[in-house]
Structures are given as structure tokens and as C-alpha cells.
Amino acid sequence: MPLNLTVSPDFAPDHISGWFYFNTYLQRQLGIPIHLELYDSFEKQRQDIREGKVDLIYANPYDASMLVRELGFKALMKPAHKADETVIAVSVSSPCGSVEDLQPGSVIATTDDPDVHTMGMIMLESADLDDSNIQVKTLKNYVLVAKTLLKGEADAGFFLKQAYDELSELIRSEMKPLVSSQIGVIHHVLLAGPAFQSHEDALKSTLLSMADEEKGRNVLQNMGLVGWELMSEEDSEFMIDLIDTLID
Amino acid sequence: MSEQDTGQVREVLIRYYDGTERVARIVDQEVPYPDGKLIVSRTDPEGIITHANQAFVDMSGYSREELIGTNHYILRHPDMPAVAFKGLWDTVAEGKKWQGFVKNLRKDGTYYWVKATVIPNIRNGQLVGYTSVRRKPSRSKIRESEALYATLM
Structure with missing residues (x-):
């Protein structure tokens, strides 16, 4: 059974191919089968997340809150120099x-x-x-x-x-x-669910070095990213606390 | 700018809940809240500042080094009634979110209004501190708050 990767539906249409390249890149680097499922509806994606159909997700910060606090996902990485404004x-x-x-x-x-x-x-x-x-x-x-x-x-x-x-x-x-807005600390997050956690270390090391080699840089460019940064548990808790203050 | 601004300068003795006090120079002049920004700070459970974002540094007039390690009450303006802060602390002590309009004192004695939200930070079931996020309030809410707080002093 392949693991399932998905992306918050707010990605720009120009970057769809980039996410497919990313999925191929990850499968080759990690040596595991991964299926990419894209959605055009936040609601349908949330429903599938709750039904356990997602193992790795590039989530918007609002959904990251639900994924970490309610579903036991772990925030691993964030896009470098890319806050959501x-x-x-x-x-x-x-x-x-x-x-x-x-x-x-x-x-x-x-x-x-x-x-x-x-x-x-x-x-x-x-x-x-x-x-x-x-x-x-x-x-x-x-x-x-x-x-x-x-x-x-x-x-x-x-x-x-x-x-x-x-x-x-x-x-x-x-x-x-x-x-x-000029907030600077609210950004998308790459989160892993329980089934992906045995691949976490390999994933982190692959993504951290992605911008250092040509193939990785090409994939990043197609996704509209420049690289990845590690995200600590406290970094993600801080962002989730901050989002909690913004939701009435 | 607030219609109440006079530009007058006065010295006021501010007494804090922990028994400390200071004489602050108060200037009746508002500094407008910047569009699009959020002021973010975190404190430990005792109210000591552990994190300040750039918007906080810019609006408070203090350097980041001056803010970190200082009690959050350094921002308390003498026009703010003590009962407003009691409501804040009573609410977050119950683990709930607090929201209200606050007149904050800058280092230079001028002031700025914020709509503030404070939440307790819970990690593994333990309170480790508080996060406060401030945003731009409307002029009508500032006028309402000025009138209300004047009756509570």
C-alpha cells in the first residue's frame, strides 16, 4: 500500500506539475511508494484526512492546527522564506x-x-x-x-x-x-501522520539537502519554493497558539 | 488620532500588582496602529516576556533586549483600569481565551490602542506561558473603550 501525500488546495495552478515532480522525487529518494492526491475543495480534503486517508500533507496553517492537536500529525518542515500573507x-x-x-x-x-x-x-x-x-x-x-x-x-x-x-x-x-498583512510567522507546514513517522528522519534529510543539488532545485522551482527548513515541535505549537488567538 | 489627545506631558506613579512601582512620563498623544501588522509576544506563567516580534519592538519603543525578561506590565498605561487586567488574568487562569481593547504605554510616554487576545499555552497538560496577539482596533471601539474605562478608574 503506498503512503498518501496531499497538498492544501490553495496552491497556485501553475505549481500543480511541481507537486507531481516532488512526489516522484520523494519516492526515488526515500525508496517508498507514495500516491499524490490533489483536491480542489478544502472540505473534501478535510473529510479524507479525518478518515485516515492522508499520511503526509503540505498543509495551510489553519488546517495544521487541526492536524497536530486533533489527529496526532507532527510538523516536520516549513518552506524557507515563505510566510503566508x-x-x-x-x-x-x-x-x-x-x-x-x-x-x-x-x-x-x-x-x-x-x-x-x-x-x-x-x-x-x-x-x-x-x-x-x-x-x-x-x-x-x-x-x-x-x-x-x-x-x-x-x-x-x-x-x-x-x-x-x-x-x-x-x-x-x-x-x-x-x-x-505583514505577520511573517504564519506559513504552510509539511506534516507527517502516524503511518509516515518511520520515514521522518529520511524525509527531513532529503528535504534539507534538496536545494543543494540541481534536480532538487528544479523541483523546488516548479513548486514555487526555494527550499525547506526544519520545524521544531515548539515552532509548530507557537504557530498554532497564534492561530488560535485569531479564531473567534 | 484620538479626539482626547492634548499633547500634554505629566508624570504618574504607576503601582503594579506585585508591589513594585515606577514614575512614568505620560504624553497624551496617540501613535496609530500600523496597518496589516500583528503584535505578538509570549510570556512565562508569571508574565515575564520571553518572545517579542518586530512589530512589538517597533510599537513599544523598547529594544528587544529591554523587553525580554521584563514583566509585560511595563506596557500598562495609567488610564487603564485595574479591573480590566483582573478580568484578563481571571479568564486566562481558567484556561480560556481573553479578548479586549487595551491602551498601551510606549517607552517615550505616548500610547497606542490595540485589540488584544491572550491565550494560555498548554504543553502536555501544563501551563507554560501565555501568547498575546494584538491587532488594529476600529476608531469606534477605541471611543467606546475610552468612555468605559474612564468610568472604571
Whole structure:
């Protein structure tokens, strides 16, 4: 039976092939069969995680909390120099110049990406906006969030900063960011479930040296990463505590 | 800026719960909370700061070296009623999350408002400290808090 690898559904579409290369790279380096399962729905992925169908996951920080505290997963690595940040943007023609200019009744375009949505809602608090006085439009991906803004069907949109930066120049030129988070300590995490734990040491050593050789660097580049860093148990507990403070 | 800002400078004796006290220079001038940032700190169970992120260093006006090893009450502004902090400590002592609006004192005597959340850090069933995360409050919440706290002094 192969072990199962999955990736938080918030990865950029351009990096799908990178995750397949990564899976092939891991199988060769570790000498074990691994099956990669990708999802386009956070809910379906969470359901499979709870049913024990996942052994290794590149998780968003929000799900990392559930994986560590409820399901006994262990955080092993984090992507080097890659924090998760959120951008609130509006159409370039919007009269809003800051978050505080957004009014009750505003329509907010978002995705079901839990970190970005949570951070976006937190950054709206300074305008006295919350679930009770805005209308939320949840879309499949960030390109659709941008299109909804450009068509005038939403007043503001939440983006993962990396996804915002990777939108085409043409689309970005039609939008303006009102605020960009600068948190620095919330990031994705590679976590191993109980069935993967006998391969942990080999996995850590493979990933730590990945950026040192050409094949590894090519795979990383295709995933939009520059390397991996070790994550201690306390590092992951700290990040989970921090996320707990952000969830009401 | 708060409508209450006068820019006046005064010296105030602040007494802390552990019996220590200090004379602080208070300047009635608000420093705006920076957009998009979270101020993050951790303390040990006694309230001694063990971690401070850059936003905390920048907003407090202290260096990281000055903050680490110091009691978190160094940020306490004399306009904050003691009852607000009692509520905080009573809540986290029960293992629960506390949230509230706090006027913090900077090293230079000016102040900044935050929406603060404090949670106990539990490791293997033991309390090892507290994490506090502060974010930007709305002007209406600041006005409400100014009015409420003035009645509790």
C-alpha cells in the first residue's frame, strides 16, 4: 500500500506539475511508494484526512492546527522564506483608499482558503466590518476573486499575497491593494501522520539537502519554493497558539 | 488620532500588582496602529516576556533586549483600569481565551490602542506561558473603550 501525500488546495495552478515532480522525487529518494492526491475543495480534503486517508500533507496553517492537536500529525518542515500573507484589494476605480473607507453592506469576494479569509476578516475589523454587516461571495480561486472585482460585482477581495503577486500584470493593473498583512510567522507546514513517522528522519534529510543539488532545485522551482527548513515541535505549537488567538 | 489627545506631558506613579512601582512620563498623544501588522509576544506563567516580534519592538519603543525578561506590565498605561487586567488574568487562569481593547504605554510616554487576545499555552497538560496577539482596533471601539474605562478608574 503506498503512503498518501496531499497538498492544501490553495496552491497556485501553475505549481500543480511541481507537486507531481516532488512526489516522484520523494519516492526515488526515500525508496517508498507514495500516491499524490490533489483536491480542489478544502472540505473534501478535510473529510479524507479525518478518515485516515492522508499520511503526509503540505498543509495551510489553519488546517495544521487541526492536524497536530486533533489527529496526532507532527510538523516536520516549513518552506524557507515563505510566510503566508493576505492582501485586501479593490478595483482601481474604487473610491476606497484604505480599509476604513469600506462601508457596511460591502460585498467581499473571497475563497474558502481559511487562513486568508480569517486574516482578511481581521483586517476589516478596523472598519467595523464583520460577518453581520458585509455580504461574502465565496469563489473557487483567486483569479475568480479578481474577475469579480473587475466586473464590479464586489467592493473588495481577499487574496493570498503570493496568488495576488502571480496574477497577470494586466489584471493587477486593474486593481489596487488597500492593505497587505505583514505577520511573517504564519506559513504552510509539511506534516507527517502516524503511518509516515518511520520515514521522518529520511524525509527531513532529503528535504534539507534538496536545494543543494540541481534536480532538487528544479523541483523546488516548479513548486514555487526555494527550499525547506526544519520545524521544531515548539515552532509548530507557537504557530498554532497564534492561530488560535485569531479564531473567534 | 484620538479626539482626547492634548499633547500634554505629566508624570504618574504607576503601582503594579506585585508591589513594585515606577514614575512614568505620560504624553497624551496617540501613535496609530500600523496597518496589516500583528503584535505578538509570549510570556512565562508569571508574565515575564520571553518572545517579542518586530512589530512589538517597533510599537513599544523598547529594544528587544529591554523587553525580554521584563514583566509585560511595563506596557500598562495609567488610564487603564485595574479591573480590566483582573478580568484578563481571571479568564486566562481558567484556561480560556481573553479578548479586549487595551491602551498601551510606549517607552517615550505616548500610547497606542490595540485589540488584544491572550491565550494560555498548554504543553502536555501544563501551563507554560501565555501568547498575546494584538491587532488594529476600529476608531469606534477605541471611543467606546475610552468612555468605559474612564468610568472604571
